[in-house]
Amino acid sequence: MESKNKHQLNPRISADCVIFGFDFNQLKVLLIEREPVEGFDVSLSLPGDLIFEDEDLDMAANRILNELTGLYNIFLEQVGAFGNPHRLSKASDQAWLKAVRQKPNERVVTIAYYSLVNMNDYQPQASSFAKTACWVSVHEINELAFDHFEIYQAALKKLKNKIKTQPIGFNLLPEKFTLSQLHRLYEVILGRTLDKRNFRRKMLKLKIVESLDEKQEGVPHKPSQFFKFNELNYNSLIENGFDNFGF
Amino acid sequence: MESKNKHQLNPRISADCVIFGFDFNQLKVLLIEREPVEGFDVSLSLPGDLIFEDEDLDMAANRILNELTGLYNIFLEQVGAFGNPHRLSKASDQAWLKAVRQKPNERVVTIAYYSLVNMNDYQPQASSFAKTACWVSVHEINELAFDHFEIYQAALKKLKNKIKTQPIGFNLLPEKFTLSQLHRLYEVILGRTLDKRNFRRKMLKLKIVESLDEKQEGVPHKPSQFFKFNELNYNSLIENGFDNFGF
DNA sequence: TTCGCAAAGTGTACAATTGACACAAAGAAA
DNA sequence: TTTCTTTGTGTCAATTGTACACTTTGCGAA
Structure with a gap:
């Protein structure tokens, strides 16, 4: 009875990761190239996925990070929850969600994390939620899918504050x-x-x-x-x- | 079709508030006295409630704060999301949830907030989720329902850090x-x-x-x-x- | 072989901030 | 008028922050 929930997705909660890297010159973020749908351009998004019912939030973020980078035991810290009821309702986002989610209208609250990785360790992986990923310099990031730009800004702010004291x-x-x-x-x-x-x-x-x-x-x-x-x-x-x- | 969701509760997501006050001597937290159930003692919990489907997270926290204190436009800041899959599964907590929730086993992720109020402005209100509330000194808080002690600690830590810089x-x-x-x-x-x-x-x-x-x-x-x-x-x-x- | 280039590596002086510390002043109450 | 309690005030030494410029090293080009 309990086990029927194991490894089912929770359709209301997702985790998104802002993965930072450094190429000795610029600070970068690992972003997903979302497939273009129905006349909308390619767009960039943060890596993220719905969580499993039996999965802790941190574990979900670790899973996303690992699926995308192949890395384990990486610095990872929660940024916070983002739950504006209209965060997924832009037309371009809805078009894309229709292609990948059973209930594209479902309200999803996302828990955001940021992580710090050594870019040399990173090996691109085929993952369930991403065909291609790429490192983008922070000063080139201006538009992202959903509310991901807002999430990215909050993560960067958190990183700035944290590095001042630790x-x-x-x-x-x-x-x-x-x-x-x-x-x-x-x-x-x-x-x-x-x-x-x-x-x-x-x-x-x-x-x-x-x-x-x-x-x-x-x-x-x-x-x-x-x-x-x-x-x-x-x-x-x-x-x-x-x-x-x-x- | 969209409107059927309005003002329905989202059974998977709640908001909890750590409400701080100061009586010119001690730092206090406003806690709810949870009714005793089936041989379990009275226990204290943070004020909180499930969110509505069409409600922003901050709005939900504001609603909880307002229902309990009668106050508006109060300092309120997110602490983070707490989503351990077993956070509601202690026996005493389950006994209580059976009395008030339709699906007491449902996994609920909570978004925690902390807020700062002037205790003189506080007027106790009858609220949907609380019969009685009381101010408890921080050094007297040792056990709370669910994972609320952990949430309270995180909130206090955040307050400490924030007051150092703002x-x-x-x-x-x-x-x-x-x-x-x-x-x-x-x-x-x-x-x-x-x-x-x-x-x-x-x-x-x-x-x-x-x-x-x-x-x-x-x-x-x-x-x-x-x-x-x-x-x-x-x-x-x-x-x-x-x-x-x-x- | 010498010269130029580019980044590494190093010290000092002044200003600002922190932290430790003790006693007089005001008003109420006895 | 004496006592009690809390307010309110200044200085000095130590630490920390900030601004600033030249020499060193090794490579590569002439």
């Missing part, structure tokens, strides 16, 4: 990285320039990065030192509140 | 208040003592309070100056990011 930026970088890369990452997320010397001083004083005995090779300029992220220190910072990262 | 504490106070009252408010929310002189200095420098030509009367000690909240300055601070309130 060292989560490492999730966007490979294990070895240079301080210049980290510096650039903070600049593109916060949307403003940060003084190089002050930035380095702060990172080194907080001891969340650790210098490696290894340098860049083959670059046409002074090679930079590689660093790694100091996990011990990170955990203690998270525990102790770590109220002021200082940006 | 001057929202005024929502908990009457129009005229003393700096000592504001000081105490910050202490009970943040859960630690704050130096009196440093606190006053900061508030006055930020210019979000404005001195009135009025003093306390009838108190058996030096009467204190009344202040009011400077709304102009507040808005500009909100606009300009106001990144560091400094606690």
Whole structure:
């Protein structure tokens, strides 16, 4: 009796993910190219899907993330619920929903998440809800399906606030990285320039990065030192509140 | 055809409110006394209800708040969605749900909100979901129905963080208040003592309070100056990011 | 081989903010 | 008039933030 609900979809609740990546220059978001329907153009949307009846919300978001990227154990945090009764009722969205949902008129509340991935780890996967996915720079995102632009903005805002107080930026970088890369990452997320010397001083004083005995090779300029992220220190910072990262 | 959904309840989605108040001494939460059922004790829960099909999430939270307190236009902010598939399945909770819900087994995802009210404005109302409500001090809250304790903790955490960067504490106070009252408010929310002189200095420098030509009367000690909240300055601070309130 | 290029890496001085700390003033009540 | 209780005030030292420019390294082109 309970089991009849297992692995049935809940038609009223979905999860959507804003997946951030960093190519050492720009902050990017992984978006789905929605198939054009009935004379409407191709449009971009966030990856997302209805949840299963027996599935926790976080699990649903993890599933979507994993189906699309092949990755597990990725930084993932809830942004919030979006439930405007008319969030799916634009004509272009309705046309598309008619093609894929049993009840395209059904009101769906979505729970939004954002996650941070190292773009090098990403391997495109065939997934149930997406044929093609692509990384789009944040400053090129201007229109998305449904209310996804609003969701994306809320996620970016949350990321900005979070990175000011917790060292989560490492999730966007490979294990070895240079301080210049980290510096650039903070600049593109916060949307403003940060003084190089002050930035380095702060990172080194907080001891969340650790210098490696290894340098860049083959670059046409002074090679930079590689660093790694100091996990011990990170955990203690998270525990102790770590109220002021200082940006 | 669309209209058949109007004002029908959505059986899968609810909204719950963590309503904070301040009695000039302690931080309080407005809780519902759930009727005892079948040998289970009285228990406390957050005010909440299923949402209507044509109702925005924020509207649903506002409705719950208004039905319970009689208040409109109150500070209200989303905490997030809580959707553990087993969040309603404790025996005591099921016994209670059987008495009030058509499908007590239905999985319900709830969207949590927190709000800040001036306790003096509060007038208890008869509401569809509550016979009696009462203010409980935060340090006396230890067990709540469903997953409401978890929700309450998340709301309190959000309030703590928010008050560090934005001057929202005024929502908990009457129009005229003393700096000592504001000081105490910050202490009970943040859960630690704050130096009196440093606190006053900061508030006055930020210019979000404005001195009135009025003093306390009838108190058996030096009467204190009344202040009011400077709304102009507040808005500009909100606009300009106001990144560091400094606690 | 030398020169130019491009990015890495480094220190100092001044301003602003934080945090610690103690005593006089006001009014009510006894 | 004395006592009680809470208000209200200033300074100094330590820390943190901010602004700012030149040398170093290695590659590649001439």
